[in-house]
Amino acid sequence: xxxxxxxxxxxxxxxxxxxxxxxxxxxxxxxxxxxxxxxxxxxxxxxxxxxxxxxxxxxxxxxxxxxxxxxxxxxxxxxxxxxxxxxxxxxxxxxxxxxxxxxxxxxxxxxxxxxxxxxxxxxxxxxxxxxxx
Numbered sequence: 158x159x160x161x162x163x164x165x166x167x168x169x170x171x172x173x174x175x176x177x178x179x180x181x182x183x184x185x186x187x188x189x190x191x192x193x194x195x196x197x198x199x200x201x202x203x204x205x206x207x208x209x210x211x212x213x214x215x216x217x218x219x220x221x222x223x224x225x226x227x228x229x230x231x232x233x234x235x236x237x238x239x240x241x242x243x244x245x246x247x248x249x250x251x252x253x254x255x256x257x258x259x260x261x262x263x264x265x266x267x268x269x270x271x272x273x274x275x276x277x278x279x280x281x282x283x284x285x286x287x288x289x290x
Contacts, residue, residue, distance in 0.1 A: 200274055201256035202228060204247060212239045218261065219277065227277040236261070236269035 208223040215237060218230040232239075239245075239261075246262040247255050248270075260270035 199256060200228070200276060201254040202226075204249065204253045204255055207247070207255065210245065215239050220255070229273075229275055229277050230255075230257075230259075230271045231273045232260075232269045233272045234269075236263070236267065238263050238265060238267055239269065 202220065202222055206222040206224065207220055209221040211219045211221075213219060215235045216232050218232065218239070220228045220230060222228075242263050244264050248260040248262050248268060249255060250258050255274070257271050257274035259274070260268055262268050
């Protein structure tokens with residue numbers, strides 16, 4: 158019985174501080190919570206609509222669709238080998254849409270994931286046309 162009482166005291170000593178951490182947040186009467194903002198639409202492209210792509214750098218990918226739209230995907234870091242390959246595979250999360258949660262896979266198996274995925278306002282971008290040195 159002595160072991161059980163000691164174990165209960167130790168358990169109580171551990172759980173009381175945890176209960177204080179999970180206390181509900183209190184909002185004072187004169188404070189009003191911010192109104193919910195409208196969700197921004199998700200920018201995504203169906204995989205079968207991708208017509209062409211170009212890698213201006215090892216951290217950026219320009220994707221062109223068959224309806225003429227262009228998208229810029231910035232990568233989480235440098236994707237070594239991207240500028241020197243002519244084949245990539247798009248890696249998606251279950252859906253067959255390419256969005257900011259997707260990435261690419263190079264022929265050697267290297268995977269590079271997107272940081273951002275956004276539409277390009279003009280199909281021809283000045284950075285895209287800059288000569289590489």
